[in-house]
Amino acid sequence: MSEFPYERLRRFPDVEAPELQAHDATDLLLVERCLAHVADHDLTGSDIAVIGDGYGAITLALVDAGLRGIRLHQDLATGRRALVRNAEELGMLRTLDADGASAGVGPGLTASSAGDGAPFVPHELDAALLTGVRLVLLQLPKALAELAEIADAVARWAADDVVLIAGGRVKHMTLAQNEILARSFARVQPQRAERKSRLIVAEDPRDVPEAPPFPVRETHPEFGVTLAAHGGAFAGARIDVGTRVLLDVLTDRRSQLLMDGPGDAREGADSADCGRSDGQICGVVNEIVIDLGCGTGVLAAVYALTHPDARVIATDRSAAAVASARATMAANGVADRVQVTHDDAGSDLPDASADVVLLNPPFHLGTSVHTAAATRLFDAAARLLRSGGELWTVYNSSLAYKGELTRRVGRTEQVHRTPKFTVTRSIRSER
Structure with missing residues (x-):
């Protein structure tokens, strides 16, 4: 041989x-x-x-x-x-x-x-x-x-x-x-x-228990969501700190993903759809939202629960994450409204198909720290978003991704910052 x-x-x-x-x-x-x-x-x-x-x-x-x-x-x-x-x-x-x-x-x-x-x-x-x-x-x-x-x-x-x-x-x-x-x-x-x-x-x-020990489940009443997690899913059934910061920002803005003020519609949206009393996102009816790198699916699940008219897609390259996200959607009664896919940076999803992308990018590749894991997802978000669509990103504040997001996606503003995490909103430039 x-x-x-x-x-x-x-x-x-x-x-x-x-x-x-x-x-x-x-x-x-x-x-x-x-x-x-x-x-x-x-x-x-x-x-x-x-x-x-x-x-x-x-x-x-x-x-x-x-x-x-x-x-x-x-x-x-x-x-x-x-x-x-x-x-x-x-x-x-x-x-x-x-x-x-x-x-x-x-x-x-x-x-x-x-x-x-x-x-x-x-x-x-x-x-x-x-x-x-x-x-x-x-x-x-x-x-x-x-x-x-x-x-x-x-x-x-x-x-x-x-x-x-x-x-x-x-x-x-x-x-x-x-x-x-x-x-x-x-x-x-x-x-x-x-x-x-x-x-x-x-x-x-050894002898094993009758039921497999995974996925584990944990309820988070502050966001009205139950998470399910297989062993390989990042953060398990907990909500990691970065995702929690992004969820807090979206909740504080009444889950509307808007610029400040009820009259500020997303760029390119019909202003007649804004300011809806039911708390739906302003500007786009039946919007398409992608949770890119979804992990256990917490962002997708919370979005689906608070925006029942939205079509939500959760995608991750990890099979453990995808299995977890599917179990999370079932646990929250939204499995029929959230599509979960196992994919590489949403590569199987069509270009310019999304109104909103939600992203908490990794900064590790296995055991190595490498920012290319995040920039690949920035590029994927830019491909997936329609012109004027929004990318909401949370990342470690020390990484200073704002300039990178502006170059790869479009005009980017800092929405919130803590000593550890930054939340930004990027508007997809005209194609």
Whole structure:
């Protein structure tokens, strides 16, 4: 077997930069340990599940080693698209099966469309991913709650003799991760560090509670909303401080998203629609509102509850966030009025289709601090907004995004500022 060309892997369409790589030493350790385990236990590809493979380094290296039918779960839409692109670049989706039929699949690869000859089969974090699996490879997630949900899922659905091999960079690992794994497995054995990475081997799954522990739910009476959260959703079922600041601003302005004064309609709106006594947004009837990077969906849910005539779309690149947002909409009785999509920066939504975009952008890419995560969403908002549409953004005050928003979206005003967070309103420039 030739050495796998890790250096050919790309992160695209995710952010790319010299300091951001598409693989790390943990990927290599997991692949090496997997191949040794396969040889010792006579496993096939369908006996293996890979969770958290960022851009395909683990899965595609195993395919290169001759394994087929590997089950796969990736949280991020960008990671899913990058893996397919990398597989295509390496020629792994253009192979022929024994009957000469194409075993290849394209960017729309799903568990139902992959077919028996596919090199890998994507799944959500569910029973189909794990039922009967005997080996699970896991890139350790940053959030302990996400690790807890994954560990419970493996113990709940995988084979009784399943072995979970989890790995991470030593600088990001904690003893708490061992403790979380020990809740679901009777034997948890950290391995010696290699190349600044470490593996943890968990075996002998414990009995699990009858109902899965996620999503968790919490009611926030100050905003009249109940949040549901899977383990990988940012802030869990809490409302993070930045989102709370934005919600406070929108509530103080009677949820109208207006410039000061009841007579100031959004630019380009019909002034006859302004000043409605029912508290609806001024200027646009049946408006389209996008919660971009929605997380658990709190902004979308509150907006739908307070603006029953609006069409609300909540979108996020995280599958855990999307599952959480859908559960949040159901918990608040607005599932029929809020569309939740798993997408990369709203790329599947049409240009100039939104009247309002709500945004609390991240400033982390995994474990790296990188402002490109926010600027990609600013560009997405500019594409999605119609001329005169509004982008409402909350961000860490130290990041001083106002100038960037003006350049990428249009005229931007500071609406509110605290020592930690700033809320701005940007008006989409004429196209």
